[in-house]
Amino acid sequence: xxxxxxxxxxxxxxxxxxxxxxxxxxxxxxxxxxxxxxxxxxxxxxxxxxxxxxxxxxxxxxxxxxxxxxxxxxxxxxxxxxxxxxxxxxxxxxxxxxxxxxxxxxxxxxxxxxxxxxxxxxxxxxxxxxxxxxxxxxxxxxxxxxxxxxxxxxxxxxxxxxxxxxxxxxxxxxxxxxxxxxxxxxxxxxxxxxxxxxxxxxxxxxxxxxxxxxxxxxxxxxxxxxxxxxxxxxxxxxxxxxxxxxxx
Ligand code: UGY
Ligand code: MN
Numbered sequence: 001x002x003x004x005x006x007x008x009x010x011x012x013x014x015x016x017x018x019x020x021x022x023x024x025x026x027x028x029x030x031x032x033x034x035x036x037x038x039x040x041x042x043x044x045x046x047x048x049x050x051x052x053x054x055x056x057x058x059x060x061x062x063x064x065x066x067x068x069x070x071x072x073x074x075x076x077x078x079x080x081x082x083x084x085x086x087x088x089x090x091x092x093x094x095x096x097x098x099x100x101x102x103x104x105x106x107x108x109x110x111x112x113x114x115x116x117x118x119x120x121x122x123x124x125x126x127x128x129x130x131x132x133x134x135x136x137x138x139x140x141x142x143x144x145x146x147x148x149x150x151x152x153x154x155x156x157x158x159x160x161x162x163x164x165x166x167x168x169x170x171x172x173x174x175x176x177x178x179x180x181x182x183x184x185x186x187x188x189x190x191x192x193x194x195x196x197x198x199x200x201x202x203x204x205x206x207x208x209x210x211x212x213x214x215x216x217x218x219x220x221x222x223x224x225x226x227x228x229x230x231x232x233x234x235x236x237x238x239x240x241x242x243x244x245x246x247x248x
Contacts, residue, residue, distance in 0.1 A: 006209065012223035013204040014038065016216040026050070030061045038192060038218040045218060047240065048121040049192040054079060059109040066104045069124045071159075071170055073098045073238060075196075077115030082108040085135030096140035098158055098170070102132050118194055118238070122168070125245050130165040145174055152176035164244040172196065174236040180228030189241045191219040198235030201228050221247070 007020035016037055023033035035051040059079065072081060074093045081091045081099045083106065091099050101107055103124040109117070126132060136159060145154035158170040175198075184203065199212035203226040204219065211217065219225055229235035 006211075006215075008207075008209065010207055011205050012220040013225075014042065014216075014218045015202075015204070015209050015211065016218075017212075018214045021051070023053075028060045028062065028064045029054075030058075032058050037194075037216040042218065044220055045190065046122055046242065047190070047192055048119075049194075049216070049218075049240065050119045050121070051075075051216075052117045052119060054109065054111040054115045054117055056114040057112065058114070059111050060107075063106050063108050065106050068121045069103045069167075070101045070107075071098065071120040071168075071240075072101075072109070073118040073120075073158075073170070075116040075118060077111060077113055079109050079111045079115045079117060081137070082110065083135065086137065091137045093137070094139070098138060098140070100133070100136040100159055100170075102135060104132070105135055120168075120170070120192065120240055122242075125167045125242075127164060127167075127245070133160075133163065133165040136160075140172060145172070150179065150182050152179035153181070161243070167242060167245050169239075169241045169243045171239045171241070172236060173239055175200070175227070175229035175234060177229055177233050177235075178231045181226050184224050184226040186222055186224045188221050188247065189243065190221050191217070191223075191225070192240040193217040193219065194238045196236045196238050198233050199230045200235045201230070203227070 003019035006017045008015045021035045026034045033053050037049045038045050039048045074097045076095045078094045145156045154174045156172040195213050195215045202209045202211045
């Protein structure tokens with residue numbers, strides 16, 4: 001088995017490991033490599049999720065227009081997000097920093113020393129009872145992780161999960177060694193998952209997949225899913241989940 005063999009296209013899910021990455025490009029990033037971890041080409045995904053390696057002195061080639069809502073999360077390095085919503089027109093993000101931009105918000109990315117950036121992009125699904133949310137920025141360390149009913153499993157919500165104006169959540173889920181989800185979940189929402197730390201076993205539609213830091217998983221609606229962190233140390237992932245909507 002080679003390193004690339006863990007990459008899988010299963011029924012209702014994919015596993016993409018670093019050894020599987022095949023960089024492509026997007027016009028707004030010019031020649032800087034973009035790994036398209038998932039896009040709507042993979043039905044039924046309604047998200048694009050991208051790993052972008054921003055070159056030192058690089059960033060977007062121009063102001064990127066509106067049309068989609070976006071979420072940026074800095075894995076390493078640092079970037080500046082230039083947008084009219086930010087105080088003084090800019091948010092400076094170091095590793096663990098993030099920004100949400102609504103669909104009508106244009107932006108530019110700049111980086112002095114380079115960065116690796118996870119970007120989530122989707123069409124905003126509005127709701128008649130709620131105005132679209134505004135821009136939002138923060139850092140993973142701004143608040144402590146909260147306890148869950150499962151001892152050794154904590155989570156940190158990066159966006160306001162109690163506000164139905166948002167049509168998705170971004171959460172960091174953290175597990176002590178040997179700890180996992182307390183059930184095999186089957187739910188209507190889809191997931192894009194990036195392993196930020198550690199390793200463990202993901203059960204996806206009944207198939208067992210060892211996963212580790214820097215792996216990506218797409219889970220379609222109703223994909224049965226379970227996770228247990230390895231015994232060797234804590235594990236953590238950044239999880240996208242579409243929320244507050246029902247797909248009509
Ligand atoms: O919130 C969730 O759906 C989460 N528990 N799912 C997951 O970690 N795969
Ligand atoms: Mn889930």
